[in-house]
């Protein structure tokens with residue numbers, strides 16, 4: 001959005017941030033797009049550093065799930081905090097499915113690359129925090145950027161699963177904490193709606209054209225733009241959203257509305273009656289008359305189909321090809337079959353090549369269920385226009401992405417919970433996808449950072465992270481490391497390129513196609529296995545028991 005706004009206003013184009021990366025698409029994505037408590041904590045971190053000469057351990061949370069920070073030194077207004085590592089992941093696949101499409105990474109990297117407070121923003125933070133907050137904190141914010149932050153992430157468009165880190169964020173605690181909210185925000189809806197699009201594509205089938213029509217129903221302008229971008233990524237073919245077409249190069253498609261048709265009371269309203277033929281200088285002086293002549297031959301069906309066909313046939317006489325019709329009410333299966341029969345009859349009777357294949361688009365409150373019902377009944381729809389259910393993610397409104405501390409100052413941290421699905425997997429980890437003989441991914445496995453990677457042809461034990469009895473040996477035919485360095489900070493590592501949206505879309509389609517079909521089906525899909533190495537399993541449980549010693553009953 002930034003680019004469009006800037007150009008439309010004729011203002012100077014926004015400068016690129018570090019690494020030559022443009023700013024976030026939405027200009028509302030600034031360092032202020034975070035929760036107040038992140039600033040409250042950032043102040044507390046800063047303040048703690050100021051008051052300690054050397055290592056200080058602060059317990060910031062009264063709950064069992066403590067956050068420990070080690071401030072190793074401070075230098076005037078600047079604090080040096082030992083490196084912190086957070087994993088960003090989700091706990092359950094959306095829409096009752098067993099897979100998720102990872103989306104939103106590029107916007108995260110754009111935020112990181114351009115993260116810098118303006119004076120105006122600092123003044124606002126100052127006005128919002130208690131007046132007792134010291135001025136040095138604002139000087140600290142003034143110098144803050146993400147040059148000390150390192151991000152490893154799974155590539156955008158990948159199929160991903162619960163518990164596996166989508167992103168690992170390492171860096172000084174204050175800035176990483178400020179990033180929590182915007183990073184989760186940028187991933188949550190993007191991945192949810194991309195997954196929703198992929199699920200609609202799965203039901204509709206590969207051969208259908210899928211059009212995203214949701215702008216009017218989306219949650220505000222950003223919801224609309226985001227929906228168009230990530231539905232395309234998730235496998236839609238085009239959008240009706242013109243702004244998204246300009247911003248991201250997504251193909252635009254559209255038909256016309258009922259209002260357009262009903263705005264004409266009679267053919268007499270058409271003042272310009274002539275039409276030039278498609279391939280020459282000939283002009284048909286009374287095109288409306290030509291249409292009416294065709295109509296008189298077709299008056300067999302009480303619907304708008306003969307009207308369309310009469311226009312299409314008259315256009316055909318002049319060398320034009322009408323594209324198709326859109327059905328927007330009634331029984332879409334029945335009507336599409338009737339329309340197809342009509343088109344085929346015309347092709348046969350009047351010898352118009354390919355008329356039988358005239359495109360039929362259907363719309364009106366479509367969702368996975370209605371697409372499935374149409375498939376079961378049999379239909380002749382070529383393209384589906386889908387709005388409300390797609391872009392609002394009607395079936396599930398949020399993905400539930402979380403951002404959890406996994407290590408601080410090289411000390412692993414675990415978040416414990418009565419609910420085992422909420423227990424976090426500690427440590428800086430490596431994540432791999434192991435493929436089987438038939439080419440399908442079999443299992444994702446997390447290992448400790450320094451463990452040797454799984455090897456092709458070598459048996460490895462894959463364990464459920466929390467359920468002792470669930471384990472399997474896997475002899476991978478292919479091993480794919482999942483996380484790559486997308487923001488190296490000062491590590492000197494190579495930065496992974498951010499590919500254009502059409503390549504991410506292709507990657508996503510390929511990823512979805514390579515999944516075993518039983519993971520993808522709508523009803524009772526088989527869960528995909530997410531595991532840890534034997535070593536990491538032992539370590540998780542050692543840490544768990546250490547953090548939660550045996551209680552004593554009295």
Ligand SMILES: Nc1ncnc2c1ncn2[C@@H]1O[C@H](COP(=O)(O)OP(=O)(O)OP(=O)(O)O)[C@@H](O)[C@H]1O
Nearest residue numbers: 328329330331332333334364365366370373374377
């Ligand atoms: N053959 C079909 N099988 C299952 N669902 C269908 C079929 N045809 C249409 N639908 C769905 O049924 C619903 C019909 O909705 P509704 O009754 O509001 O529309 P309508 O009366 O047909 O049209 P309008 O919006 O013009 O009033 C829509 O969600 C549509 O997608």
Ligand SMILES: O=P(O)(O)OC[C@H]1O[C@H](OP(=O)(O)OP(=O)(O)O)[C@H](O)[C@@H]1O
Nearest residue numbers: 213328363364365366385386387388389
């Ligand atoms: O139904 P959706 O999946 O949201 O897709 C987009 C809808 O938007 C348009 O009509 P709109 O709903 O605005 O008017 P209507 O109530 O007359 O269908 C269009 O004709 C579709 O029906």
Ligand SMILES: O=C(O)c1cccnc1
Nearest residue numbers: 213240253254255256385
């Ligand atoms: O082009 C269309 O047919 C369209 C676009 C948006 C919403 N409804 C229909």
Ligand SMILES: [Mg+2]
Nearest residue numbers: 328363364365
């Ligand atoms: Mg509607």
